[in-house]
Amino acid sequence: MGIDRFMRLKEPKREKIVEGAVEEFSRYGFRQASLNRLAQSLGISKGSLFQYFGNKEGLFLFIFDQAVALVRKRLAQVKQETAEKDFFEKIRRSLAAGVDFLRRHPRVxxxxLKMLFQEDFPLRTELLHRVRLFxxxxxxxxxxxxxAQGEVRSDxxxxxxVFLLDAVMDRFLQAQCVSFLDGGTGLYEGSAEVTGRLIDALVEVLRNGLAGDGMGHAGSRSRGGAHDDSGLGVQVPGA
Amino acid sequence: MGIDRFMRLKEPKREKIVEGAVEEFSRYGFRQASLNRLAQSLGISKGSLFQYFGNKEGLFLFIFDQAVALVRKRLAQVKQETAEKDFFEKIRRSLAAGVDFLRRHPRVxxxxLKMLFQEDFPLRTELLHRVRLFxxxxxxxxxxxxxAQGEVRSDxxxxxxVFLLDAVMDRFLQAQCVSFLDGGTGLYEGSAEVTGRLIDALVEVLRNGLAGDGMGHAGSRSRGGAHDDSGLGVQVPGA
DNA sequence: GATAAAAATGACCACCTGGTCATTCGGCTC
DNA sequence: GAGCCGAATGACCAGGTGGTCATTTTTATC
Known part of the structure; x- marks a missing residue:
């Protein structure tokens, strides 16, 4: 059929098409994306796109599958790397990996994000379920x-x-892309250093809010202590 | 010009038009919303819409301004009502008001949400800044x-x-509308009772994570204690 | 009821969309 | 160079869009 015809293309051209499509969908969402514009910006004819992917939906699904595979791969990697670490260190590393992914693939x-709130994507329900595997x-x-290990409070x-972690981590990532969500913290397109500090600060708050009794937080809480080895990102303004 | 012609309409008709427009924009976003469809569903001619609002953008801005005014009013009310309360009680009441607003005006x-992630809204930047006054x-x-009062840790x-509070509260509200975000907590279109419990649970975690030394959390933290007068929404599964 | 002013209408416009397909092109083999 | 065949092309289609405006309908005044 069509898709193997696309696969028969030579590497540079194939990649160029994928990149162009990602750019188009990331800018305009599904419905508002234009195959006319895409074809023109790629310097190929619109007819070819239909030969390769059948229709607009086919093109989108192809792009989407590639992206999901990318994310899964990276997550599996982090999971393996931090298998032996403390719970909150796992969280810290996951967040860092998320930030890294997002810098490498901002358009993906x-x-x-578009699909989350724009309801007219094809197969939206199924695709989001696939993505929320996170x-x-x-x-x-x-x-x-x-x-089970007493690192997280079990009551x-x-x-x-999970909902809380997901909320705060997801927003943390969103704030890197959407200027309105950063709230003056410097997260939006901030430097790696600033982001790193904020990750540490975030993990510390999570530890205070969620840690179980099995962990070694000595005093009334781990204020500045415990696992924080990079200086938590805090000003000490008044008191 | 046009808008005062709209204002001269009789009340039931004016309200019907506003409601219809909110419905259309909430379903389709800005670009994909259709004035043909809106006019037809309202049972008026498309020409009239242009007489009233000039163009599509004018209609959207009118709707948007009304919505912002509604939110501001409600927030001011909550602020006043909780002026004398404890910090975390303020948060609790704000969240509850948010949930309430969202049930009353889901389409608003x-x-x-659409505007947040769909970039082709008119004046999006300015409008979002206006909204993020939250x-x-x-x-x-x-x-x-x-x-300053020692209720919140000042280090x-x-x-x-603010970023953390915003993140977690916003997501809490989003989860009521977007099924993929509720993560099995029952927030999505959940009963008032379930939502109430989850608000309490959320505030308790925030208190543990963010409370300052001025507050009366006696032990290593306020586990189940302190200000929680409605039973925190927790299962006690294993331990 | 006649007249004038205001409001509602919908046919019409230029433009853009996803999708089609007969035609042309380009790189093989012999 | 001839012949072949898959691949690339872009004119074309039906359908939908935001926006316009001459015309008709409603309303108000005398």
């Missing part, structure tokens, strides 16, 4: 294990803990 | 006051605290 992330497959077991609904 | 909230005008002074960047 934007497609995801909570289902990644965070949830991590939380359950953390609870709360684990699903709710 | 959806327009906001952090700037509402949360920030609250946090600063909380820090962190206040902007970062």
């Amino acid at each position: 992330y934007r497609i995801y 909570s289902a497959e990644y965070l949830r077991p991590m939380v359950l294990k953390g609870m 709360m609904d684990p699903d709710f803990v | 909230y959806r327009i906001y 952090s700037a005008e509402y949360l920030r002074p609250m946090v600063l006051k909380g820090m 962190m960047d206040p902007d970062f605290v």
Whole structure:
């Protein structure tokens, strides 16, 4: 059929088409993306796009599948790398990996954001379920294990803990792309150093809010202590 | 010009038009919204819409201004009602008011969500700045006051605290509208009771993570104690 | 009821969309 | 160079868009 015809293309051209399509969808979402414009910006004819992908939806799904595979791969890598680490260190590393991914593939992330709130994507429901594996497959077991090991307080609904982690981590990533969400913290297109500090500060708050009794937070809480080895990103203004 | 011609309309018709427009924009965003479809569903001619609002953008701005006014009014009300309350009680009440608003005006909230991630809205930048007053005008002074009074730990960047609160509260609201974000917590279109419990659970985690030394959390933290007078929404599964 | 002013209408316009397909092109083999 | 065949092309289609405006309908005044 069509798609193997696309696969028969030579590498540079294939990559160029994928990149161009990612750019188009990330800028305009699905419906508002224009194959006329895409074809023109790629310097190929619109007819070819239809030969390769059948229709607009086919092109989008192809792009989307590639992106999901990319994310899964990276997450699996982090999971493996931090298998032996403390719960909150896992969180820290996951966040750092997220930031890194997003810097490397900003447009891929934007497609995801668009799809989240723009309801006219094709197969939106199914695709989002595929993407939200982040909570289902990644965070949830991590939380359950953390609870079992006493690192995370176990008197709360684990699903709710997952929800909180997901909320705060996702927003942290969004703030890197959407200037209105950074709230003066410097997250939006901030330097790696600033971002690193904020990750540490975030993880510390999470530790205070969620840590279990099994962990070694000595005093009333771990204020500045425990696992923080890079200086938490805090001003000390008044008191 | 046009808009006062709209104002001269009789009340039921005016309201019907506003409601129809909110429905259209909330379903389709700006670009994909169709004035043909809107006119037809309203049972008036397209020409009239242009007489009233000049163009599509004018109609959208009119709708948007009304919505912003609605939100401001409600927030001011909550601020006044909780002026004498504890910091975390303020947060709790604000969240509850947010949930309430969102149930009363679900389509207004959806327009906001669409605009956040769909970049082709007219005047998007300016409008979002106007809307994000939530952090700037509402949360920030609250946090600063909380820090000054020792209710909130003051060794962190206040902007970062605002960011965290904003993130978690916003996501909490989003989860009521977007099924993929609720993560099995039951927030998505959940009952008032479930939502109430989750608000309490959320505030408790925030208290543990952010409370200052001025507050009365006696032990290593306020586990289940302190200000929680409605039973925190927690299962007690294993331990 | 006649007249004038205001408001509602919908046919019409230029433009853009996703999608089609007969035609042309380009690189093989012999 | 001839012949072949898959690949690239872009004119073309039906359908939908925001926007216009001459015309008709409604309303108000006398």
